[in-house]
Amino acid sequence: MTDVLSAVLLLSGVSLALIAGLGLVRFPDVFSRMHAATKPTTLGVLLVTVGASLQVDSGDDRVKLLLVAAFQFLTAPVAAHMIGRAAYRTGAGAIDELVVDELRD
Amino acid sequence: MTVVATICLVALCLAALLVLVRLALGPTVPDRIVALDTLLQLVLMGIAIGAALTGDGSFLAVLVAVSLLGFVGTVTVARFVERRGS
Numbered sequence: 001m002t003d004v005l006s007a008v009l010l011l012s013g014v015s016l017a018l019i020a021g022l023g024l025v026r027f028p029d030v031f032s033r034m035h036a037a038t039k040p041t042t043l044g045v046l047l048v049t050v051g052a053s054l055q056v057d058s059g060d061d062r063v064k065l066l067l068v069a070a071f072q073f074l075t076a077p078v079a080a081h082m083i084g085r086a087a088y089r090t091g092a093g094a095i096d097e098l099v100v101d102e103l104r105d
Numbered sequence: 106m107t108v109v110a111t112i113c114l115v116a117l118c119l120a121a122l123l124v125l126v127r128l129a130l131g132p133t134v135p136d137r138i139v140a141l142d143t144l145l146q147l148v149l150m151g152i153a154i155g156a157a158l159t160g161d162g163s164f165l166a167v168l169v170a171v172s173l174l175g176f177v178g179t180v181t182v183a184r185f186v187e188r189r190g191s
Contacts, residue, residue, distance in 0.1 A: 007109040010154060014113040014120075017147055021123030024143060030135050033127070037139045041146040048113075048150045052157035055106065061162025065153060068165075068172050072146070075176035082183035083138050089187055092133035 002054045009051030016044035029097065030087045038080040045072045110158040114151065121147050134186050138179060145175040 023036025046069045053065040086092075088103065121144060128140040152168045 003106055006157065007106065010109055010113050010157065013150060014116045014154075017120045017150060018116055018123075020143055021120035021127075021147075024127045024140060025123050025130075030133060030139070033136060034139050037143045041143050045146050045149050045153075048153045052153040055157035055160060056162050056165075057160050058162055061156065061165050064162065064165040064169055065156070068149065068153070068168050071169070071172050071176075072149070075172075076146075079142060079176050079179040079183070080139075082180050083135050083142070086138075086183040086187040087133070087135035090133075090135075092135045092186075 006051040006054035009047045009054070013044040013047030013051060016040040016047065020044065030092055031084065031098075034080055034084055034087075038076060042072055042076040045069065107158060110154050113154050117147055117151050117154070135183075138182050138186070142175065142179045145171065145178075149175075 017040065020037050020040040023040070024033050027033045027036050049065045049069040049072075053062040056062055056065065124140050124144045124147065128137055128144070131137045131140055149168060149172055152164060152171070156162055156165055156168070
């Protein structure tokens with residue numbers, strides 16, 4: 001039973017990573033690429049680590065996997081925010097095409 | 106379990122190829138930072154699937170180290186780009 005559950009978790013996490021890769025290639029702008037790249041991979045890492053923790057034998061390995069899932073969930077938004085701020089401030093993102101730009105007004 | 110793990114690893118390689126395409130094409134530096142951050146999380150998934158496949162956890166210390174270093178690296182480069190301009 002746990003094999004089926006971890007297989008489902010692993011496959012869904014990896015499919016999220018594929019979707020993130022696809023979105024990263026196809027989207028036109030830095031900000032939209034960040035939407036595609038950062039959110040699904042964070043959830044994907046969470047799903048894969050939980051799926052892998054069902055398979056691992058000893059207890060402390062399971063703790064390490066869940067620790068990594070918690071780290072990724074805490075640090076990924078901060079890293080994405082820093083990249084977005086850097087892109088906005090250096091004008092890398094297409095600022096003039098933005099429909100709503102609350103930072104400017 | 107091995108079939109599922111091999112399918113997952115092949116799909117991860119495909120996703121990594123897509124990310125490498127963006128890494129090569131990315132016109133600005135923040136594009137490349139996002140691509141590298143995604144690539145790093147793919148590596149995390151690969152290590153976790155490898156641990157699930159073999160069942161032994163000796164490689165999981167690398168997992169924790171890579172996830173922390175990835176975050177520090179991304180934040181450092183983002184600050185560098187902010188000061189220097191992309």
